[in-house]
Amino acid sequence: MTEVLRAAFVIARRDFSAVIFSKTFILFLLGPLFPVVIGMAFGGLGEKITTDSLRPTIGIAMSGGDVGKMEQAHRILSARMGAENLPRIQHAPKGDPRALLARPDARFIAIVSGTIERPILTGKAGDLAALEGDVSLLASAALAGERLPHVQVEKQIVAASAGAEAQSRLLTGRAAQVLVFLLTMLLAGMVLSNLVEEKTNKVIEILAAAVPIDSVFLGKLIAMLAMSFVGICFWGSGIVAGVKLFAGPDIAPPTPAVGWPAFLLLGGIYFTMAYALLGSLFLGIGAQAATVREVQTLNMPVTMAQMGIFFFATYAVDHMGSATEISAIIFPFSSPFAMIARAAQDAAIWPHILAILWQACWVAVIIRLGVWLFRRHVLKSGHAKGGKLFRRRSAIVR
Amino acid sequence: MIGNAPAPSPTYAVEGHGLVKTFGTFRAVDGVDLAVPAGSIYGILGPNGAGKTTLLRTLLGIIDPDEGRRCLLGDDIPLRQARIIGYLPEERGLYPSMKAYEAIAFMGALRGLPLKVGRERGRAMLAEHGMGGSIDKPIRQLSKGMAQTVQLFGTIVHEPRLIVLDEPFSGLDAINQGKLELLIRDQARRGVTVLFSTHVIAHAERLCERIAIVAGGRIRFEGSVGEARDQLRPKVQLRTRASDGAWRRALPAETLAVDGAWHFDMPDEGIEPLLRALLDGQAGIESLSIERPGLHDAFVSIAGAAAAQQMQEAAGDNVA
Numbered sequence: 001m002t003e004v005l006r007a008a009f010v011i012a013r014r015d016f017s018a019v020i021f022s023k024t025f026i027l028f029l030l031g032p033l034f035p036v037v038i039g040m041a042f043g044g045l046g047e048k049i050t051t052d053s054l055r056p057t058i059g060i061a062m063s064g065g066d067v068g069k070m071e072q073a074h075r076i077l078s079a080r081m082g083a084e085n086l087p088r089i090q091h092a093p094k095g096d097p098r099a100l101l102a103r104p105d106a107r108f109i110a111i112v113s114g115t116i117e118r119p120i121l122t123g124k125a126g127d128l129a130a131l132e133g134d135v136s137l138l139a140s141a142a143l144a145g146e147r148l149p150h151v152q153v154e155k156q157i158v159a160a161s162a163g164a165e166a167q168s169r170l171l172t173g174r175a176a177q178v179l180v181f182l183l184t185m186l187l188a189g190m191v192l193s194n195l196v197e198e199k200t201n202k203v204i205e206i207l208a209a210a211v212p213i214d215s216v217f218l219g220k221l222i223a224m225l226a227m228s229f230v231g232i233c234f235w236g237s238g239i240v241a242g243v244k245l246f247a248g249p250d251i252a253p254p255t256p257a258v259g260w261p262a263f264l265l266l267g268g269i270y271f272t273m274a275y276a277l278l279g280s281l282f283l284g285i286g287a288q289a290a291t292v293r294e295v296q297t298l299n300m301p302v303t304m305a306q307m308g309i310f311f312f313a314t315y316a317v318d319h320m321g322s323a324t325e326i327s328a329i330i331f332p333f334s335s336p337f338a339m340i341a342r343a344a345q346d347a348a349i350w351p352h353i354l355a356i357l358w359q360a361c362w363v364a365v366i367i368r369l370g371v372w373l374f375r376r377h378v379l380k381s382g383h384a385k386g387g388k389l390f391r392r393r394s395a396i397v398r
Numbered sequence: 399m400i401g402n403a404p405a406p407s408p409t410y411a412v413e414g415h416g417l418v419k420t421f422g423t424f425r426a427v428d429g430v431d432l433a434v435p436a437g438s439i440y441g442i443l444g445p446n447g448a449g450k451t452t453l454l455r456t457l458l459g460i461i462d463p464d465e466g467r468r469c470l471l472g473d474d475i476p477l478r479q480a481r482i483i484g485y486l487p488e489e490r491g492l493y494p495s496m497k498a499y500e501a502i503a504f505m506g507a508l509r510g511l512p513l514k515v516g517r518e519r520g521r522a523m524l525a526e527h528g529m530g531g532s533i534d535k536p537i538r539q540l541s542k543g544m545a546q547t548v549q550l551f552g553t554i555v556h557e558p559r560l561i562v563l564d565e566p567f568s569g570l571d572a573i574n575q576g577k578l579e580l581l582i583r584d585q586a587r588r589g590v591t592v593l594f595s596t597h598v599i600a601h602a603e604r605l606c607e608r609i610a611i612v613a614g615g616r617i618r619f620e621g622s623v624g625e626a627r628d629q630l631r632p633k634v635q636l637r638t639r640a641s642d643g644a645w646r647r648a649l650p651a652e653t654l655a656v657d658g659a660w661h662f663d664m665p666d667e668g669i670e671p672l673l674r675a676l677l678d679g680q681a682g683i684e685s686l687s688i689e690r691p692g693l694h695d696a697f698v699s700i701a702g703a704a705a706a707q708q709m710q711e712a713a714g715d716n717v718a
Contacts, residue, residue: 006510007508010504010507010508011508014493014496014504018493018495018496022495197493198491201491201492201493201494202487202489202490202491203491203492203493204491205455205460205487205489205491206485206487206491206505206508206552207508208460209455209458209459209460209480209483209485209487210480210485210505210508210509211477211480211508212477375461375462379460379461380421380461
């Protein structure tokens with residue numbers, strides 16, 4: 001085992017240096033900043049699009065007096081509920097609402113005709129279901145007119161609310177889950193093509209003759225993980241600086257159940273485990289590929305599988321303690337994502353120790369499987385009739 | 399050049415017993431028994447596709463045999479001895495962006511040599527062999543021969559007790575081939591066992607104490623170069639002033655007359671009875687040369703016969 005680790009670190013060191021000191025690594029570091037810059041540049045516009053343009057517009061095709069009352073009611077309700085929570089309304093010409101909606105220049109999603117006592121909503125079935133309540137509220141307020149009472153709410157502030165805390169921890173868990181997943185998806189995929197270099201330039205035979213193939217796999221995984229952490233530190237520093245600069249130093253995100261220090265530590269460990277689990281799988285799959293083209297072909301199904309795993313883990317967040325969550329924790333590939341969400345919501349530490357050990361066992365199993373497949377199908381080693389997946393390689397075969 | 403004398407070794411540095419390696423239905427190594435004496439220079443000769451590389455890979459533990467047993471430096475798990483073995487594969491492989499001395503150090507580090515020591519030795523080896531200007535150059539900027547030399551240095555930088563070279567002379571010009579021969583001799587003088595494969599006979603004839611001739615995945619001959627040459631009878635070329643006479647009855651039955659000279663293999667009973675008959679019959683010996691066959695002739699005879707036999711067997715299998 002010591003020799004496997006020693007050799008793994010020799011290979012990791014070579015791979016790490018080769019990547020870190022290459023010109024393309026600068027692009028790798030700057031890559032994630034492009035969407036951030038673009039996002040900031042177009043953020044304001046995007047918000048405007050979301051709040052204004054995407055709100056549905058209802059045409060009011062009523063008599064002049066009723067239209068005025070509906071507009072008055074819309075103003076009052078917007079002031080109390082927030083305009084973004086109501087559909088926009090506009091005066092529409094009177095006539096057949098169906099003909100009005102069929103016109104190519106129709107700007108309305110639905111038309112309200114009739115009177116405020118008996119409003120008639122015309123539109124597609126799905127839209128009617130969504131707008132019925134809003135239109136009813138508007139018509140009721142219009143009917144009440146000036147008589148619509150304005151009840152003042154007395155406020156009592158408490159230091160903590162269990163419900164709010166649970167909600168914020170759920171959000172923290174989800175955010176951490178998304179972050180770990182995004183980082184894993186962005187970074188672990190690169191491992192897929194890692195052994196192609198060695199196969200292309202024939203170094204693989206030098207390595208296979210000198211060290212166990214397990215060391216080659218492990219070394220490559222360690223190097224890519226180390227490179228990922230360099231990237232994460234770089235991007236993380238940028239994000240922290242950005243938040244301090246734009247959001248001010250007083251920003252205080254909700255505290256996860258295990259506390260911030262343990263949560264950050266677990267975040268790092270679960271990212272490592274997620275990376276190692278997916279990375280070792282990708283390494284095993286990629287090692288079977290003979291060319292970069294084959295690796296590229298493998299990329300899409302691999303990404304799809306990752307998405308599936310993520311959705312499974314996301315679903316489990318809302319069902320703490322359920323069979324779904326336990327399944328997501330036991331299934332090795334979703335386990336890190338499910339567990340980081342649990343860390344945000346549950347203060348117990350021992351499940352994390354068990355989960356980390358469980359995940360580490362799977363990393364070892366997947367690496368071993370990848371090595372076995374590599375020796376068997378790429379190096380064409382081993383007995384023609386059977387496997388020696390976990391047995392030590394012996395020189396005697398009968 | 400480098401370091402200390404190797405530690406005491408077992409009688410045989412490399413042993414293979416009944417090794418079989420099959421790819422699909424093709425038996426690349428077909429029941430090979432091999433024993434390479436420690437401290438010797440040992441050559442594995444064979445035509446292309448004979449199974450030399452597969453045999454070396456099997457012996458080194460890169461691939462496992464389907465059947466049989468192998469033992470390297472007294473250990474039947476070859477990788478356990480990786481730190482004292484050096485291997486130059488047939489298909490040369492280096493990372494193109496690595497500097498020459500770093501590549502040597504990396505190969506040493508794989509086999510347990512500290513990187514710092516590997517770098518120092520790498521620089522020294524390159525400088526000693528007139529490649530001082532290339533020490534800091536990336537491999538991609540070196541010529542093919544220079545890159546091959548770098549890889550060779552990487553093979554021996556950790557001072558192995560066993561060096562395995564697969565077709566080490568291919569791709570080298572005559573000068574570098576000569577340098578490689580010197581290097582192999584130098585290593586052997588230090589007690590290192592050198593096992594190499596080649597299909598170029600001249601190198602084996604000059605370097606090897608023992609050889610194995612491989613064809614069709616089997617060892618067709620194993621012994622010293624002299625024993626291989628002794629597989630064939632010496633060639634006799636005789637010129638006589640008389641063109642006919644009673645003495646002609648003393649010539650072997652398969653004698654050929656080419657350009658006024660008699661050509662035949664040395665008879666079983668030696669040359670003396672024939673000489674007596676020539677003198678008694680007044681043939682008038684103008685010239686007589688006895689040429690001992692070279693390793694090349696022995697190789698062609700042994701490997702060629704084996705290849706012919708293999709083809710015959712294959713044909714027989716197809717008919718069956």
